Amino acid sequence: MTVSQLSCQPAKIELCHVTHLYVSSTRAFMAVKGIDLRVEEGEFICLVGPSGCGKTTILSLIAGLEHPTAGKVLIEGREVAGTSRKVGYMLQQDYLFNWQTIEENIFLGLDIQGIRSRETEEYALHLLEEMELGDVRKAYPHQLSGGMRQRVALVRTLACQPEILLLDEPFSALDYQTKLKLEDLIVATLRRHKKTAILVTHDLSEAIAMGDRLYILARNPGRINREIVVPAAIREPLPFPARNQEGFTELFNQVWREMEGLSDDA
Numbered sequence: 001m002t003v004s005q006l007s008c009q010p011a012k013i014e015l016c017h018v019t020h021l022y023v024s025s026t027r028a029f030m031a032v033k034g035i036d037l038r039v040e041e042g043e044f045i046c047l048v049g050p051s052g053c054g055k056t057t058i059l060s061l062i063a064g065l066e067h068p069t070a071g072k073v074l075i076e077g078r079e080v081a082g083t084s085r086k087v088g089y090m091l092q093q094d095y096l097f098n099w100q101t102i103e104e105n106i107f108l109g110l111d112i113q114g115i116r117s118r119e120t121e122e123y124a125l126h127l128l129e130e131m132e133l134g135d136v137r138k139a140y141p142h143q144l145s146g147g148m149r150q151r152v153a154l155v156r157t158l159a160c161q162p163e164i165l166l167l168d169e170p171f172s173a174l175d176y177q178t179k180l181k182l183e184d185l186i187v188a189t190l191r192r193h194k195k196t197a198i199l200v201t202h203d204l205s206e207a208i209a210m211g212d213r214l215y216i217l218a219r220n221p222g223r224i225n226r227e228i229v230v231p232a233a234i235r236e237p238l239p240f241p242a243r244n245q246e247g248f249t250e251l252f253n254q255v256w257r258e259m260e261g262l263s264d265d266a
């Protein structure tokens, strides 16, 4: 493949001038305006910004749960026209079914998508082992800690083999130590399985430690204020050691200042 062919390849995810309004019978609210965003295959992107700046809206548009009022949302160059097996969406709450075992919970997505077979079940169980949860496959969610439950939810999402993973504040309910361990486990797992991911987080140090690139958003209306490429020395190690790399604190301070300087006016 030549360089010119490579440069013509569509991005894994692309938003072109996307504006989205939530319309009710009494009002129309502009959640995001003029969003341009590009994510290459295998990249790990973080969205940060104040509450209400449209982070979840952007994920919902990529997942095909919302259709943009204006502009285009593309996956591999094709316009998103609804939900797709290519995209896995993991929310802050784990939504595990308490009356089903962990094993049944992780097979649920396979059932919903009609792809349950011995092979896909084995793959799901393999992921469960990778997430160090092999011992609890017959347990029920209430017997697990918050961090374990989030890992189960991730296995359930990954079991359907999505190429793109959308993670909406998946660690925000966890204690700090669990969160740091889970960050490393998730980055290692996603790299091993060559997934493309977008993580929404309010934790700036988490965004810098996990992401290859950051988009900083402002609100009223939601828009991209700044894009930051994380330097290789911080990007390449796993999140925990990344925090000790030279330049991490400086980058944190830069992102912090950007966030402090955000105004509500376009």
Ligand SMILES: Nc1ncnc2c1ncn2[C@@H]1O[C@H](COP(=O)(O)OP(=O)(O)OP(=O)(O)O)[C@@H](O)[C@H]1O
Binding pocket: 022, 023, 029, 030, 031, 049, 050, 051, 052, 053, 054, 055, 056, 057, 058, 222
């Ligand atoms: N279904 C909806 N109907 C009307 N307005 C909505 C709807 N969903 C979100 N909004 C509004 O759109 C804006 C963006 O919301 P969104 O949930 O995308 O923000 P967010 O950045 O994810 O915020 P947070 O950090 O609090 O999760 C907010 O002002 C919100 O009130």
Ligand SMILES: [Mg+2]
Binding pocket: 055, 056, 057, 168
């Ligand atoms: Mg949100």
